[in-house]
Amino acid sequence: MKKLNLLLSITVMILVFNFGYAQSVSFTLTQAPCNANGVLTANFTGMTPPLTVVWGNSKVVHTGVTGTSDALTGYAGQYLNLYATDANNNKVYGSYNGAPPFSYTVSATGGVCPVLGTATATVTGGTSPYTYQWTDANSVVVSTSNPATGLQTGSYDVMITDANGCVFGSLYQWDSGQGAKNAYIYNTSNISYSISTTTANCTNGTATVNSVSGGTSPYSYLWSNSATTSAITGLTAGYYYVTVTDAVGCSTPKGASVQQSRQIGTNITSSPATCLQNNGSATSFGSGGIPPYTYLWSNSATTQTISGLPAGYYSVKVTDANGCVGNGARYISASTPVNVTYTTTASSCTSPTGTATLNISGGTTPYTVQWYTSPAQSGTTLTNAAPGSYSFKVTDANGCIRNGTVQIPPVSNVSVVLSTTNTTCTQQNGSINAVVTGGSTPYTYLWSNSATTSSISGLASSYYSVTVTDNLGCAVTKGSHVGVSSPVSVGLSTTNASCIFNSDGAITATPSGGTTPYTYQWSNVSGTSSTVTGLSKGFYTVNVTDAVGCKATGQSYVSYNPNNNSCYCTITGTVYNDANSNCVKDAGEQGIENIRIHCSGIGYAYTNANGVYSFIVPSGSYTLSETVHSFYPLATCQNNSITVNATAGTNCVHIVNFANTVNTIHDMYVGTANLNCPVPGYQYRQRLIIKNMGTVTESSVVAGYKTDGQLPAPLFSPSNLFTGSGTYYSVSGTSLNPGISHVLTLYYNTPTNIPLNTSLVFKDTAAYTGPMSNWLNDYSPWNNVDYFTPLVVGSFDPNFKEVKPQGKGPEGIISVNDSVLEYKIHFQNLGTYKAQNIYILDTLDSDLDWATLTPIYKSHDCDVTMSENGVVRFQFDNIDLPTKTTNEEASNGLVIYTIHTKKGLPNGTKFTNNAAIYFDFNEPVITNTTLNTIGDVSVETIKRGNAGNVSVFPNPTHDIFTIRVNEGNFSTARVMNAMGQICGVYNLSETETQVNLSSSAPGIYFIVLQGMNGYTIEKVEKL
Known part of the structure; x- marks a missing residue:
């Protein structure tokens, strides 16, 4: 008993998550447990009674707690969570690591049939001897031994009693975390086999068990469709399970997918529901099969269109006349009639004096307003607010919601521009000068190296930041990287290739400055001298290093003589509407746009607005063919495999036209x-x-x-x-x-x-x-x-890519029958001079059907081609795109295309896609990466919206921003750049977490916060 008495005076504060600045909880073990008779007391600070206290994931809830402490009786010693709310809606969350009378671990070993599994508990502490009771998932006692043997596959709880009668075990486990443990047994079988399937032409698929070995024959079979034979027939597309059992009862389950030869499209259009009104609708359009189509919706409707819908997910099964099936789903969103604007008063920088007032219209009065602040505020006006962003939720009398964020400015805006001089190679002579405008003078300075002047010097290469504070206490932090400048410079002289396919170009590097001798390292070509030869057209880079290690880099583009066409032939032609079906392009017969022509070994080209395509090829034999579009079938007299034997020479041209007919x-x-x-x-x-x-x-x-x-x-x-x-x-x-x-x-x-x-x-x-x-x-x-x-x-970010449908959640979940993806690529000239030539390279995902790519829209004239390995090129020659600063509107461009996914892809297939945008000879601008994943969109697998509320500030930021959890139980935050690369993972153990982006490039960053109730995503811009 002495050991137990010592425990009574221990106060524990651990894993406390404060939802406000002043709220906290600590724990005191008032009475140590022996046989679920302990008392654990939670002590609250900053909370106003009455309190609602939730112990152990709602296992015990105490309401109307009048004091600032609450006791949990009947405590067994397990790990548990606590969540409490006070009279002002302040919240606090804490976790207690537990104080059991003894601890234990469990090990489990699965058996190989017919031998079954075992589970062993190892106890530390308490008083031996111990007794054990093992129960299965149905609470049936299966063993009182340790180890427990003869266990079937499944989960088992253990309760342990020591010699003093103290009891502990996995049945006391309320929350995940440290503490009680149970055992899971997974028994295996040595029966092995394979399953072969044949594709269903709607309703005639098969699945067969082959090559059964292991175990004891004879074998029996049980399929998920209740069949008991080794092979099943007459199957539609789907996944089929089978369990093979041997003579002594050992079994092995497996499954296989039966594909469908014809993919039935289930394209869906929808109209959103107005908040709390059942006026949404969805229409499905079967395609790709034999009409007529029948429809079966998840709400049991059998019409093509369903209406009178509240918000939610609706799935549909579409069946064609032959029994081929397609499945799809669509989320019906809910629009809100509530609209909000706002006004603000600026806040002092030394005390929170700002206000924001919401102007609400629409919906049904009265409105309730919740501000995600700490302490929480309500009403249309937010008061006592510091400069920053504040989120709110407006709810009207019918429960319709509008969310948004207001920004309260400071009374004084301080602006800082840093002028940086790099340090010279091998020296420490860099400097940074801070030029401050705005605010109220005088200013004070605090640099990351502790300097307090407006400029710092004698700097090594590194990152430096400064906080500038004005006379009113308003501050801004900004940083800059001091790089390394080199005394070495390099000039490049280029000799172009004589013809587009010739490799007779050359580049000579002429360095100066630094300390001789120099060494050279070239990219894209082997060579260590100052001159490289035998170059074909393309970019080449040289790194020059002097005797003391100072470096210079130069890049040059080897072009070719455009007036010399002796090294190639041009294969060109027109895809046209052959009105008289004679396979001769007669006068007046119109060309057809966006038809894809393939040239073997070269790639693909899309016809322009006049139906013309073109390839430039070296000497060789090539086969040309057209990707036939259902709108424009080939004329009956047209051959779709045409061989061209090309011998390069001046003005060599081969004309190959394709005659098509036109369906209305x-x-x-x-x-x-x-x-x-x-x-x-x-x-x-x-x-x-x-x-x-x-x-x-x-x-x-x-x-x-x-x-x-x-x-x-x-x-x-x-x-x-x-x-x-x-x-x-x-x-x-x-x-x-x-x-x-x-x-x-x-x-x-x-x-x-x-x-x-x-x-x-x-x-x-x-x-x-x-x-x-x-x-x-x-x-x-x-x-x-x-x-x-x-x-x-x-x-x-004006250079970005988007996909439609976006899909559900961060994985972009789409149905396997969302077979058409629409991509949009946006670009803008952010440089200092017009861009004469622009091209976009888009590497298509291997799970997309490249043959189905269809250009929809191009903001400027461009040629569209595709390589054999699925790299699409949008070439804008002589576009002369102006800069954003000279003509913001005209500095933008846009391309849109659609493409189909491949047939028969399994759940979990991901479609990732980004684009590289080249402005003249500059390094490419890489867009964000879009993501879609095939999955079950009819099931709400990921939660968002009620996961909680967070604030990210300041936004935009120069270097450091803060994640503040206003509402919700979030555990981690992942910070990702626009390309989807993870820049950092943070454990949210406090209400506020600081993130430093000082080593990251300017741009858009996404914060994905994961918690108990799902996830939420925020965005921050680094300037």
């Missing part, structure tokens, strides 16, 4: 894309595209465009197409030839008082002829309706 297809496309992003106080621009993707001229196209009214009315350019006012605009009776688009730019003035993270909703619709309901008769109606939902942001 009505196929319209409508889509909206950001040209920039909505930022408060700035102009926001959209690109609206209405394109005739069909084969016939449409003379009476109708289109509509609707906004949610949160932004002022837009201006359309050109202005003579759409008419309307307020939130709805339309066009009717316009004409579009095949392959031609109406391209409009929409201009919005984003209000200065609209909160960040506000979701905007736009809808556009198009049909080849009126009324608008005719969009349902389109060849591919799923791209005739587009809901576009951008967020109001504080900043953005």
Whole structure:
């Protein structure tokens, strides 16, 4: 008993997560446990009674606690969590590591049938001898021995009693963490076999068990469809399990997937539900099979369209006339009628004096407002706020919600510009000068090397930061890297190749400065001298090092003589509509755009607006073929495998035309894309595209465009197409030839008082002829309706890539039948001079069907080609794209294309994609990486929205930002750059966690916070 008495005076504070600045909890073991008779007391500070205290993941809940402590009786000594809320909605979370009467470990060993498994408990502490009781998942006692033997596969709990009658074991385990442990037995069998399948042409697939060995024959079989034979037939696509059991009862389960030869598309369009109203809808369009199609939705509806829907996920099974099946799903989102703007008063930098007032409209009064602050505030006005960002939630009388973020400015804005001089190689003579504007003088300075002057010198190469504080106490921190400058410089003289396929170019490096002799290291070519020869066209880099190790780098591009065509032949031709089916291109027969032509060993080219393609090839034999489009089948007289024997020589040209016929297809496309992003106080621009993707001229196209009214009315350019006012605009009776688009730019003035993270909703619709309901008769109606939902942001990267559908969660979960992905690549000239030539390289994912790539939109004239290994090149020659500073609007570009996924891909398949954008001869700009993953979208596998609330500030940041947990139980934060690379992982053991991006490049960074209730994602910009 002396040991137990010693425990009574121990107070433990461990793993405490404070949700505010002043709240905390500590634990005191008031009575040590022996037989679940302990008392554990939680002591709270900064909390106002009455309290609600939740012990052990809601195992015990005490409400109306009138004091600042709470006792848990019947405590067995296990690890547990605690969560408490006070009268002011302040929250605190803590964890107690436990104080059991003794500790133990469990080891488990699975058996190999017919031998079963064993579990062993090893006790430390307490008083021997010990007794044991093992129970299975049904609470049936299976053993009182240690070790326990003869255990079937499954989970087993153990309760242990020592000689003093003290009891502890896994049945006392309430929360994960340190403490009680149980055993899991996994028994195996030595029966092995394989399963072979045949593809189902809708309903005739098979699965067969082969080569059974091990165990004791004879064997029996039980399939997931209840069949008991070794082979099953008449199968539709799906996954089938079988358990093979031998004569003594040993068994081995396995499964195999039966594929379907015909992939049934289940493209879905949807309309969101208005908050708390059942007015959402979804329409599925079967494709790729034999009509008619039947539909079975997850809500048991059997119509093509389901309506009257609340928000949520809806899955559909589409079956064609032959029984082939496709599955898809779509999330019906909920729009909110609640709109919010705000006004602020600036805060002192030395005390929190700022305010923010929400101006709420729409929805149903009265409104309730929750501010994610500590202590929590409510009401339309936030008070006593320091400079920074503050998130809120507005809920109307019907429960409709609008979330957003306000920004409270400081009374004084200090701006710092750092002028940096690099240190010279082998010396320490770098310097940084801070130039300060704004704020209230005088300023004080504190550098990371403890200097307090406006400039520092005598610096080695490293990163340095300075905090500048003005007379009002307002401060800003900024940093700069002092690099190494070299006395060595290098000039390059280049001799171009004589022809595009010749390797007779040369580069000579001429270094100066530093200490001789110099050494040379070249890239892309072997050579260690100052001159390299035998070069073909391309980029080459040389690193020059002097005798003391100082370096210089030079890069040059070896071009070729464009007037010399003696080393190649041009293979070119036209894909055209052969109106008279004679396989001769007659006068007046129109070319066909975006048809893909393959040249063996070279790659692919897409025909331009006139139907023309072109390849440049060295001497050799080549086979040309067309990727036949269902809209434009080959003429019956056209051969689709044409051999060209090319012998390079001056003006060598081979003309190979392809004759096609034209099916009458009505196929319209409508889509909206950001040209920039909505930022408060700035102009926001959209690109609206209405394109005739069909084969016939449409003379009476109708289109509509609707906004949610949160932004002022837009201006359309050109202005003579759409008419309307307020939130709805339309066009009717316009004409579009095949392959031609109406391209409009929409201009919005984003209000200065609209909160960040506000979701905007736009809808556009198009049909080849009126009324608008005719969009349902389109060849591919799923791209005739587009809901576009951008967020109001504080900043953005203009060179980026996006994919539609985005998918669900951070993995971008999509259905296996979301078979068409639409990619948009945005680019902008951020340089100091116009870009004459731009090209984009896009390496396609290997799980995409490269043959199905279809260019949809190009903001400027460009040639589209693809290599044999799936690298797409968008070539903009003589684009002369102006800079952002000279013409912000004209400095942007955009390409859009669609591509199909391959058939028969398993769940878990990931589609990753980014693009490299080359502006003239500069290093490429690499976009973010898009991600989609095939999975079950009908199941809510990842939670977001109710995971909690966090603040990230300051945002933008120069180097250091803070993650503040306002609400929710988050355990870790991953910081990733725009390419998806992880820059750091942080354990969120406190309410506030600081992240230092000083060693990271400027740009956009994402913070993924994971916790008990799911995840949430925030974004921060480093300046």
